Amino acid sequence: MKMLSRISGLVLCAYAASGFASVDNVGTYNLILKNDLSTSSDIEGRIMIGGDINMAGKSLDVGSRIPADPLVDAVTVVGDITANDVKTQTGNIIYGGSAGSTTLINNGTGSAFQLAQGLLQTRFDAIYQSVIDDSDYYQTLAANGTFNTSDMNKKLFESSSSDDLLVFNINGNDLQSGGLEFGFTPSVPMIINVSGSGTLNINAKAQGNFDKSTVSPLVLWNFYDYTGLNFNGDGWNGSVLAPYADITSYTGSLDGGIAALSYTGGVEVHNKLFTYEPPQDEQTPVSAPSAAVLLFGGVLLVMRKRRKHAAV
Known part of the structure; x- marks a missing residue:
């Protein structure tokens, strides 16, 4: 499945005067949160946080598994x-509020700087709306x-x-215990829609051919109505789309992109990005890339061409 990769020159030019062409966060994200982030472990990919980073006395290491690319911000x-x-x-590390006494460190290419909070909020709101639309x-x-x-x-x-x-529809109760496996060899993107509401305690474990390196990037779990997700099992494989949920995780690791209200945890978030892009009308301009593109493996598009498949 071919990913489109046309980048908007207008977007880049809008910030050229500042000397930083990367401030629109063109690229992919391991984590998009509407509200706050609090963690005691590394995040391997890029992050975009609509609220605050609340980690007093702790250190955050971001972007250890992304290629050097001056057009992409590691932290927003x-x-x-x-x-x-x-x-x-x-x-780059970009922030709209205050960094206080936090030490901001760039080990590779990039800088740390503050931008107008209103500008960042406007961009984030458009992006998070695409998260909701995709879900x-x-x-x-x-x-x-x-x-x-x-x-x-x-x-x-x-x-x-x-x-x-491939599309699967399941109930959240099925994820409260037991093991999960595929009865076939996964080779194409898969959407797993999980019905239910409220807070879900997930104790199920991935097994067998649910391989982290090859299968996790093919899977997107869509928790479209939940307000809370607690990952209590031995980690989690696949990206998580949960636009109305606060997420916690303290066991194993999370292998995939995450879009949610907030994340509080103590496990590594691995940069196993989902690469499917929802179809769009060929001539319909969009103000923000789709959630799948932003979260799990694409770049900012001016237009997205429609791709038909039998599941639609």
Whole structure:
């Protein structure tokens, strides 16, 4: 599946006078949060935070698994940064509020600087709306796969479809215990829509062919109505789209991109990016890239061409 990669020259030129062409955060994100971030572990990819970084006395290491690219910001925070230090391996650190006594460190290319908070907020609001729009879109897709729960210790995602996108619809209760596995060899992007509401305690564990290096980048979990997600099992594989949920995780690791209200945790967030892009009308201009592009593996687009698949 080919990813479009046309970058808006207008966007880059808008900030040329400041000397920093990268302030529009063109690129991919491991973490997009509407509100706050608090963690005691590394985040391997880029982050965009609509609220604050609240990590008094702690250190944050970002971007250890992204390529050196001066057009991409490693850290963007609309609000304040409170931490002992925030360190990037490459890319800029941008903030709209106050950094206080936080030490901002760039080990590779890039700088740390403050921009107008209103400007960053406007950009973030457009991006987060795309997160909501994508979540709404995915939950309307017809399923072309099934979820077999006959064996509670080995729940299987199954599909014989030859489509270029697989869609599964499951209930959140199925993720409270047991093991998860695929009954086939995953080779195309997969959307797993998880129905339910309130707070979900996730104790299920990925098993067998749910491989972190090859399968996690193919999977997007769409928790479209939940307000809270607690990952209590042995980590989690696949990207998480949860626009109305506060997320916590203290065991294992999170292998994929995350879009949520907030994240509080003590585990590494690994840069296993989902690369599917929802179809759009060919001649419809967009003010922000889709959530899948921003979160999980694309670049800012002026237009997105429509791609049809049997699941739509």
